[in-house]
Amino acid sequence: MDLRYTAAEQNFRSDLRSWLAATLPGVGAPPPHDDWPARRAYDLHWQRLLFDAGYAGVDWPSEGGGRGASPVEQLIFKEECERAGAPYVGVNFVGLLHAGPTIIAEGTPAQKERYLPAILRGEEVWCQGFSEPDAGSDLASLRTRAVRDGEDYVVTGSKIWTSHAEVADYCELLVRTGDAGNRGISWLIMPMDTPGIEIRPLRTIEGTTEFAELFLNEVRVPVANRVGEENDGWRVTMVTLSFERGTAFVGELLECIRLLGEVRGIADRLGLLGDEGLVRRIGHLVAVFDALWALTKRNVSEAAQTGIPGIGGSVFKLSFSEHAQALGDLAVEVLDRAALCADPLDAPDGGALGNAEQLHNWFKSISLTIAAGTSQVQRNIVAERILGLPRAR
Amino acid sequence: MDFRIGDDQRELAQGIRAMLAGRLPLEHLRAREGHEQAIAADDWAALGETGVFALTLPEPSGTGLGLADTAVVFEELGRGLVPGPLVGTFLAASAGIVDGAAEGLVQIGVHTASRPGPVLVEHLGVLDALLVLDGDGPGQLLRPAPVGGAHRVEHPLDPLTPLWRLDALPFGGSVADDRGGLWHRGALLTAALQVGHAAAALELAVDYAKERQQFGKPIGSFQAIKHMCADMLVRSEVARAAVHAAACLSDDPDVVVAEAEAAGCTPGQMLERSVVGAKLLADEAAVANARASIQVHGGMGFTWEVPLHLHLKRARVLSTNFHSPADASAALAAYA
Numbered sequence: 036m037d038l039r040y041t042a043a044e045q046n047f048r049s050d051l052r053s054w055l056a057a058t059l060p061g062v063g064a065p066p067p068h069d070d071w072p073a074r075r076a077y078d079l080h081w082q083r084l085l086f087d088a089g090y091a092g093v094d095w096p097s098e099g100g101g102r103g104a105s106p107v108e109q110l111i112f113k114e115e116c117e118r119a120g121a122p123y124v125g126v127n128f129v130g131l132l133h134a135g136p137t138i139i140a141e142g143t144p145a146q147k148e149r150y151l152p153a154i155l156r157g158e159e160v161w162c163q164g165f166s167e168p169d170a171g172s173d174l175a176s177l178r179t180r181a182v183r184d185g186e187d188y189v190v191t192g193s194k195i196w197t198s199h200a201e202v203a204d205y206c207e208l209l210v211r212t213g214d215a216g217n218r219g220i221s222w223l224i225m226p227m228d229t230p231g232i233e234i235r236p237l238r239t240i241e242g243t244t245e246f247a248e249l250f251l252n253e254v255r256v257p258v259a260n261r262v263g264e265e266n267d268g269w270r271v272t273m274v275t276l277s278f279e280r281g282t283a284f285v286g287e288l289l290e291c292i293r294l295l296g297e298v299r300g301i302a303d304r305l306g307l308l309g310d311e312g313l314v315r316r317i318g319h320l321v322a323v324f325d326a327l328w329a330l331t332k333r334n335v336s337e338a339a340q341t342g343i344p345g346i347g348g349s350v351f352k353l354s355f356s357e358h359a360q361a362l363g364d365l366a367v368e369v370l371d372r373a374a375l376c377a378d379p380l381d382a383p384d385g386g387a388l389g390n391a392e393q394l395h396n397w398f399k400s401i402s403l404t405i406a407a408g409t410s411q412v413q414r415n416i417v418a419e420r421i422l423g424l425p426r427a428r
Numbered sequence: 429m430d431f432r433i434g435d436d437q438r439e440l441a442q443g444i445r446a447m448l449a450g451r452l453p454l455e456h457l458r459a460r461e462g463h464e465q466a467i468a469a470d471d472w473a474a475l476g477e478t479g480v481f482a483l484t485l486p487e488p489s490g491t492g493l494g495l496a497d498t499a500v501v502f503e504e505l506g507r508g509l510v511p512g513p514l515v516g517t518f519l520a521a522s523a524g525i526v527d528g529a530a531e532g533l534v535q536i537g538v539h540t541a542s543r544p545g546p547v548l549v550e551h552l553g554v555l556d557a558l559l560v561l562d563g564d565g566p567g568q569l570l571r572p573a574p575v576g577g578a579h580r581v582e583h584p585l586d587p588l589t590p591l592w593r594l595d596a597l598p599f600g601g602s603v604a605d606d607r608g609g610l611w612h613r614g615a616l617l618t619a620a621l622q623v624g625h626a627a628a629a630l631e632l633a634v635d636y637a638k639e640r641q642q643f644g645k646p647i648g649s650f651q652a653i654k655h656m657c658a659d660m661l662v663r664s665e666v667a668r669a670a671v672h673a674a675a676c677l678s679d680d681p682d683v684v685v686a687e688a689e690a691a692g693c694t695p696g697q698m699l700e701r702s703v704v705g706a707k708l709l710a711d712e713a714a715v716a717n718a719r720a721s722i723q724v725h726g727g728m729g730f731t732w733e734v735p736l737h738l739h740l741k742r743a744r745v746l747s748t749n750f751h752s753p754a755d756a757s758a759a760l761a762a763y764a
Contacts, residue, residue, distance in 0.1 A: 036430075036431060036432065036433060036434055036437060036496045036675070036676055037429060037430050037431065037680075038429055038431055038673065038676045038677070039429060039682060039683050039686075040686070041429070107429050114690075118690075296764050298764070299761065299764035308761075311758065314757075314761040315754060315757035317760075317761040317764045318757035318759065318760030318761035318762075318764070319708065319757045319760070320764070321701070321705060321760040321761065321763050321764050322670070322704070322705030322706075322708045322709050322756070322760055323709065325670065325673075325701065325702065325705045326669055326670035326673070326705060326709050327666065327669075328673075329431070329669040329672065329673035330665065330666055330669040332429065332431040332669075332673070333431045333669050333672075335431075336431040336432045337432055339430070340432065347665070350661060350666070353658070353662050354662050354666050411651075411655070413658075414651075414654060414655040414658035414659070415651065417658035417661055417662070418657050419654070421661060422634050422654075422657055422658070422661060423634070423638070424637060424638065424648035424649065424653075424654050424657060425638070425645070425646050425648055427645060427649035
């Protein structure tokens with residue numbers, strides 16, 4: 036049990052910190068949320084800057100063209116980027132965290148050569164076509180059908196929750212090529228300019244576009260675009276899903292710690308810190324977020340030794356997502372009627388109140404217990420795989 | 429950085445667990461329920477012989493370990509429901525302020541409550557000395573323990589934590605060691621005991637849920653039970669990480685400086701923040717897990733026979749030591 040960073044880790048941190056300090060002033064403010072072409076350009080530009088500085092794919096193995104950083108260095112990377120206010124991974128998320136790592140692990144040499152460098156250099160954007168309207172938590176029941184026709188698969192069906200679809204070049208697509216269940220699924224690379232793809236953006240409860248539905252009508256995808264064997268796509272997908280080694284949500288956690296400080300500041304400016312109940316809720320969240328930061332270090336340490344984050348990933352997500360919601364609820368209570376307004380307001384003492392960002396975070400927090408495995412599914416996983424309770428549902 | 433629980437620490441925990449199973453099994457401890465002295469002198473000496481109170485003392489009198497190792501040991505003591513003034517005796521031994529504490533030859537209490545009104549002190553009638561760390565003044569050692577005018581409480585909450593009531597504590601001589609350091613270590617190890625209670629309650633719930641059959645299957649196959657158990661694990665794992673982080677900070681000033689810089693506070697504040705936060709989450713985990721485990725056990729959980737009430741009651745006792753959850757959360761708000 037040691038929280039002391041090695042000299043190499045400290046050097047990695049200070050080099051990165053210097054680079055961020057020198058680079059970020061030239062990056063500019065992010066574009067408006069719904070301006071997807073501008074967001075694509077902004078996020079790809081940031082990715083290119085990372086690439087030129089040797090920080091692209093910091094968590095990718097070196098044989099995939101990445102930096103091959105250790106899990107602890109990955110943690111430092113995310114920590115420093117968040118603390119410096121660097122752009123988020125944004126539209127590069129699927130390419131860097133799902134599709135790229137899958138192709139590294141399971142792709143052919145030709146697939147690796149074709150797709151990986153473009154992700155790292157910030158030239159191509161990927162989206163994810165996994166979930167379907169009738170296949171959410173039960174992903175293995177997906178029904179989008181791919182029928183072999185010569186050198187192509189002909190794909191028909193629909194996908195949902197596809198982020199960045201409007202600006203993506205490729206989609207990592209799960210299709211049914213065989214029998215029902217998880218042994219009849221294949222993993223395809225679908226170019227998004229193929230005829231037969233209809234993209235219908237979904238509006239979130241916040242009113243913004245975040246993800247889309249994909250309707251696929253006899254879309255022809257070359258058989259050469261299959262990653263892994265036919266009907267082996269479920270296993271290929273699991274390789275992807277276990278890629279993040281204990282560092283998922285690091286940026287979000289540090290953001291919550293920052294936002295909590297701002298909520299306290301807002302409460303102070305509004306003269307609310309005499310409310311003992313409110314003060315205790317703030318203090319409680321300080322303790323929880325600090326503890327989750329410690330748990331992150333434990334999970335990363337586990338991953339550094341074993342390659343997987345151990346039992347901590349689900350435990351972390353369950354606690355973090357619910358306390359992020361507690362923070363969001365606290366913020367809108369403190370803001371009271373100012374939280375009825377998503378336009379930026381001034382505080383009574385002048386200066387920005389910060390209501391718009393807190394309101395945005397409140398909405399975002401609501402998604403955290405749903406996305407990437409609902410809390411109910413996470414609890415089943417914890418109970419069955421960690422505690423060994425019987426799997427009868 | 430490697431924040432995993434180390435192999436040596438796992439061995440240490442297993443060693444303590446084996447010692448407790450052999451020398452101080454639960455049925456043996458429970459034989460003294462309601463007794464004036466919660467743990468017999470020879471059992472206390474056995475803990476001393478095992479080295480429980482001397483872990484941080486330099487060799488040859490101690491084992492020269494850190495607070496992270498000590499936290500691992502105290503978690504086992506909590507899991508095993510070991511009664512007696514564990515934290516006070518450890519503090520007296522580690523600060524070298526009472527002879528015989530390290531060997532388990534004396535029992536030293538610690539009193540941290542500072543609310544007005546009648547004073548309730550755990551184990552008072554059998555203590556050799558009482559360390560008083562209430563309020564903001566210097567720590568005091570009252571020796572002999574102030575038993576004059578104290579009345580034994582007839583119905584203490586925890587049958588293995590006898591209580592005495594007195595109108596006020598007398599003033600005694602100041603303790604040389606800094607009050608802050610004693611308080612800090614005491615709060616941390618109390619939190620470690622609480623993690624042990626939280627973990628024990630979870631283990632009992634999971635074991636029962638696998639065995640107990642209703643509607644033709646183990647109740648652990650029902651999601652309602654599974655989800656309660658999963659939440660219990662989340663509480664104990666998060667609290668354990670907090671306790672271990674606070675212990676690592678306490679063991680390594682360089683880490684405190686680095687963490688304080690990242691968090692934007694002073695090293696002293698960082699230590700305080702980590703310990704108080706750990707105590708808060710450990711208190712919550714211990715009480716909430718005992719409650720949840722009682723619920724999983726159904727009617728049996730409400731009986732005297734099943735030991736869950738002992739975990740719940742001890743967790744409540746320990747929650748009132750050092751910072752109570754209410755005081756802890758109020759103190760932590762300043763760090764937001």
